[in-house]
Structures are given as structure tokens and as C-alpha cells.
Amino acid sequence: WRSSASEKSKLKVRRKLREPRFCFQTRSDVDVLDDGYKWRKYGQKVVKNSLHPRSYYRCTHNNCRVKKRVERLSEDCRMVITTYEGRHNHTPSDDSNSSEHECFTSF
């Protein structure tokens, strides 16, 4: 992660900008919805004030750092909350979006 320091009078503040997250709320019986990517679960934890645990997944593609977490909404257990962090550096596994396939050079 890259952090930048900005000085405010005597107090130094290091700002750290995380990759934006997208939080999807979907009505589904299935916890892990198919999004065209492959995932590996790396953790699970109990969520405060909720009956439902939260599971943590990582994209299995080489060098892809995208993560997601899946949990059920405690107020409405029909709803699944899927939160994504990061962007994939590859096309989806199922090839449905092959029209977007292009060489991606680093900037």
C-alpha cells in the first residue's frame, strides 16, 4: 500500500487510501453467488449482533488480489451481502465477457 504524509501544523497524518469496495445486497437462498470468478475461502468469523458468520474469499487467479466477503443480513436473512474489494487483472473464468478481452499493460 502506498501512503502519503500530509503535515498539518505539528501533527503528521498518514493517509491510506484503500481500494474502493462494492457492497452488493442480493436476495438469494444461495450464500455464494456465481460471479464468473473462482474463489478460495480463507477465513470465517462471527459477526457481532448477528446469527450469521462472515466468510472471506480470495480470487484464485495468478497475481489477482481481489477479495470478497459474504454474509447474510441479520435484519433480513433472505439477503446476502457480498462485498468486493479490488479489481481483477484478468477476464472472468467463464468467458462470457470475452468481448472485453484485451492486453492490459501496466501504467
Next chain:
Amino acid sequence: MAINGGQPMKVVIINTKYVETDVRSFKSIVQELTGKESLTIDNSSKPTTRFYDKRMNKKPRVSSAEVNGLVLMKNLSFKELEKLFKEIPSVDNLLWNIDGNK
């Protein structure tokens, strides 16, 4: 404000966008927002962010509602979604900061 032993204060900024979808459109919207950037939408070298706003209401076939800052979109095909994205002005420098290595 307590300063822990002269260490600089660390501020972590997490920007979260909320999206409501149904199972049918989930896959395409996820890929749209988290997949590799398509060059047809954005020609600049920096990835841009896109967010939903009230202009979604333009399409009569597509139902949408806004509740507390969340925008619900239903019955969107992938093509319609791409078209809508092109109409939205891009907001850069706000969320994405991918210069340098992760």
C-alpha cells in the same frame, strides 16, 4: 487528541459503494464493477469510478428506486447497464488511487 508516542496518525479511508441487485443481474454487474476495465468506456490511463444516480429512472423498462442513498436497479440487461454507464459523468481522483505497487 492523543498522539501515540510521536507516531504519525494513520487515517484509513475506505470508500464503499452500495449496490442492490437480483440474482439474475448479479454476475454482470459484479463483472462490470470489479473486472478489468473496458477501454470503450474509459480512454484515460486511470481507471474511473462509476456510481449510480437518479438518471437510472430514464428507462421505463427498468425499474429503479432510491432509498437512503442506495439505488435499486432491476431488470437491467448487461447492454443496458453499459449504456447507462456511458451517460454518467466519470468521477475520478476520488476513489481510485492505484499508482505504484499495491
